[in-house]
Amino acid sequence: MLSAVIIEDEVLAAERLRILLQDCQVTLLHHFxxxxxxxxxxxxHQVDVAFVDIGLPEIDGLQLVERLNRSSGVPPKVIFTTAYEEHALKAFDLAAVDYLLKPIKMTRLQAALERIEPHKNTDEFTAFKVMSRERMVEIPWQKSRYLVAEEKSVILVTADGKTYDLPKTLIYWEELLGERVIRIHRNALVMRHGLDSLVRLPGKHVDDTANWGAKILDLEEVLPVSRRQLANLRKQMRAR
Structure with missing residues (x-):
């Protein structure tokens, strides 16, 4: 399941695109x-695709994507949306996946999404399936922040602070999620995209070394980092 953001100042255009994306089973993370x-x-934050209107206020869509491409992070795939054809050449110079004219048609949107994910592997992990209010719901992995083992269960915590019980063990989820997660403690895994920074905690270990914690993106929590995982965590953060 692809994740997306919409960058569009026209409310009606953004709402139409939101409905189309929902029909295409694309998870909309945010509208700006x-x-x-x-x-x-x-x-x-990480997201698979950004739908960028060219006629934005202050910074037009082309300038926005130029800045994204110069950033140190991993930029999303870009699909431009506009009412005009004359910007298409510049858009593709910026390595845009596609250039959709408004009003956007479903067939054109599907063709653009196919360019991003042409051979979708149905076995690839895309979302956590959890019970919420007596029904099964899917939580896209991009919305998750960390997993923690508590007694005989594993708890999933999302960017909005909600918690969900997961089946299986923490080791199972570590193997399934692979490079998406970093172990920070024997009972905790943090999603790579959800790791904000390392912070020094008050107090010291018995051997007089400092305590360290992992600050989680979007949340107030600072999770303790074990000495065993500290060196690897620092290495991973330097490589970002």
Whole structure:
């Protein structure tokens, strides 16, 4: 399941695209009306595809994508949306996946999405399936932040602070999620995209070394980092 953001200042156009994406089973993570807000969010979050309107206020869509491409993170695939054809050449110079004219048609949107994910592997992990209010729901892995083992269960914590019980063991989820997660403690896995920074905690270990914690993106929690995992965690963060 692809994840997406919409960067569009026209409310009706954004709503139409949202409905089309829902029909295409694309998870919409956010809608931004202002380009600067979108840039700030994208500097800290990962998403598969960004639908960018060219006629944005203050910073037009072409300038926004130029800034994204110069950023140190992993930029999303870009699909431009516009009412005009004259920007197409510049759009493709910026390695855009596609250039959709408004009003966007379902067939054109599906063709654009096919360019991003042409051979979808149905066995690839895309979402956690959890019970919520007596029904099964799917939580896209991009919305998760960390997993923690508590007694005989594993708890999934999402970006909005909600918690869900998961089946299986923490080791099972570590193997399934692979490079998406980093182990910070024997009872905790943090999603790579959800790891904000390392912070020094008050107090010291018995051998007089400092305590360290992992600050989690979007949340107030600081999770303890074990000494065994500290060196690897620092190495992983330097490589980002």
């Amino acid at each position: 009306e202002h380009p600067q807000t979108a840039l700030e969010w994208l500097s800290q």
